[in-house]
Amino acid sequence: MNHLLRGHAPITDEAWKQIDEEASDSLVPRLGGRKLVDFDGPHGWGHSATDLGRVTDTADGPAEGVNMRARKVLPVIELRAPFTVARSELEALDRGAVDTDFDSLNDAARQMAVAENAAIFHGLAEAGIEGIAGASSHDPIPLGGNGFQDYPEHIAKAIEVILSSGVEGPYGVALSPECYTGVVESAEKGGYPLLSHIRKILRESGDGPMVWAPGLDGVVVASMRGGDFLFESGQDLSIGYDSHDAELVNLYIEESFTFRVATPEAAVALPK
Amino acid sequence: MEFDQYHEPPEELSPELRTKARLFASLAEEAEAINWYEQRLSVEPDAEARSIMANAQHEEFKHFAMDLEFLFRRMPVWRQLAEGVLFKDGDIVEHGEAAEAGEDEDGSNQEGSGGSLGIGSLKGAGL
Numbered sequence: 049m050n051h052l053l054r055g056h057a058p059i060t061d062e063a064w065k066q067i068d069e070e071a072s073d074s075l076v077p078r079l080g081g082r083k084l085v086d087f088d089g090p091h092g093w094g095h096s097a098t099d100l101g102r103v104t105d106t107a108d109g110p111a112e113g114v115n116m117r118a119r120k121v122l123p124v125i126e127l128r129a130p131f132t133v134a135r136s137e138l139e140a141l142d143r144g145a146v147d148t149d150f151d152s153l154n155d156a157a158r159q160m161a162v163a164e165n166a167a168i169f170h171g172l173a174e175a176g177i178e179g180i181a182g183a184s185s186h187d188p189i190p191l192g193g194n195g196f197q198d199y200p201e202h203i204a205k206a207i208e209v210i211l212s213s214g215v216e217g218p219y220g221v222a223l224s225p226e227c228y229t230g231v232v233e234s235a236e237k238g239g240y241p242l243l244s245h246i247r248k249i250l251r252e253s254g255d256g257p258m259v260w261a262p263g264l265d266g267v268v269v270a271s272m273r274g275g276d277f278l279f280e281s282g283q284d285l286s287i288g289y290d291s292h293d294a295e296l297v298n299l300y301i302e303e304s305f306t307f308r309v310a311t312p313e314a315a316v317a318l319p320k
Numbered sequence: 321m322e323f324d325q326y327h328e329p330p331e332e333l334s335p336e337l338r339t340k341a342r343l344f345a346s347l348a349e350e351a352e353a354i355n356w357y358e359q360r361l362s363v364e365p366d367a368e369a370r371s372i373m374a375n376a377q378h379e380e381f382k383h384f385a386m387d388l389e390f391l392f393r394r395m396p397v398w399r400q401l402a403e404g405v406l407f408k409d410g411d412i413v414e415h416g417e418a419a420e421a422g423e424d425e426d427g428s429n430q431e432g433s434g435g436s437l438g439i440g441s442l443k444g445a446g447l
Binding site: 054068071072075076079083084086089090218220228255256258260272281284285288 | 440442
């Protein structure tokens with residue numbers, strides 16, 4: 049048994065399968081950051097840091113005539129979102145019920161996706177993570193207050209800025225839920241859907257994806273040529289067991305990772 | 321233009337999936353080459369020719385291993401199952417069955433895939 053202690057939970061194999069599938073179905077559509085960046089791993093729960101290849105300034109060592117430097121690393125962060133499943137629901141599931149109440153699980157999955165996307169796009173200062181938007185070496189392109197009509201123009205401009213700095217495509221676009229809804233509901237003068245216009249821009253610049261990213265504020269355009277944005281997974285998204293009583297089973301979704309931006313010029317932030 | 325490595329219309333596949341498809345095709349080609357060299361080596365009487373073919377087959381071993389590792393890294397569930405089977409002494413079928421059932425050292429099968437949801441890389445997937 050590993051540290052997730054699933055073997056201690058009063059949950060049958062069939063119920064575990066349903067819980068895992070429900071979590072995956074809830075997480076995957078929301079993991080917009082992961083759809084734009086390189087994924088390395090998983091390296092396991094025991095993986096604690098990413099080597100940065102850098103060292104501290106040289107200082108006097110513990111003996112005369114000996115200098116020392118310390119290796120710099122990026123520590124792995126652990127994210128955990130607890131949730132509960134009623135034991136009565138698990139019993140119903142084992143009897144063949146198809147309408148199991150997984151609301152708490154879905155809430156936890158949604159929050160985990162928000163947290164992962166926020167770390168990728170906006171960073172996590174406490175953990176030394178700088179997100180794509182903050183790390184960008186280009187001036188942000190404000191989306192402005194002119195509704196959503198200017199989005200295709202702003203996105204095309206962002207692609208031009210990245211390309212001008214020598215970073216090739218394909219290019220991907222991440223939109224916050226608010227921006228995505230606005231784009232889907234809007235049309236240009238003449239009735240051409242904004243979503244179709246943005247897809248056309250992406251198709252003609254290398255056929256990168258458009259992703260929906262809860263946890264992102266605004267829009268981010270980034271190159272997807274590879275090697276620029278590095279998500280290093282320790283333990284990939286997993287479900288573990290915490291405790292239970294006569295009524296509830298307490299579980300959690302957990303993952304560990306680091307994130308680095310290797311090429312600050314490979315993305316542009318478009319804040320609201 | 322159609323390509324054999326695609327089972328579905330390529331334009332409907334993400335760039336990530338198309339890359340995987342190329343590596344799957346490469347993996348099969350390397351396995352085929354290893355098989356062919358194995359057969360040629362068994363019948364070739366010329367020692368120098370055998371030496372060259374053995375050297376070439378050695379290269380294919382390396383290529384196969386690199387292709388396989390690439391795919392494992394992008395398909396965590398496959399990698400996890402393979403870890404239960406590869407490079408172990410004993411009964412291969414038993415290891416395979418145990419890996420599939422997610423059995424741990426205690427024989428419990430409550431852990432399924434070890435707890436990981438096996439999501440891994442989603443790069444290239446869009447709306």
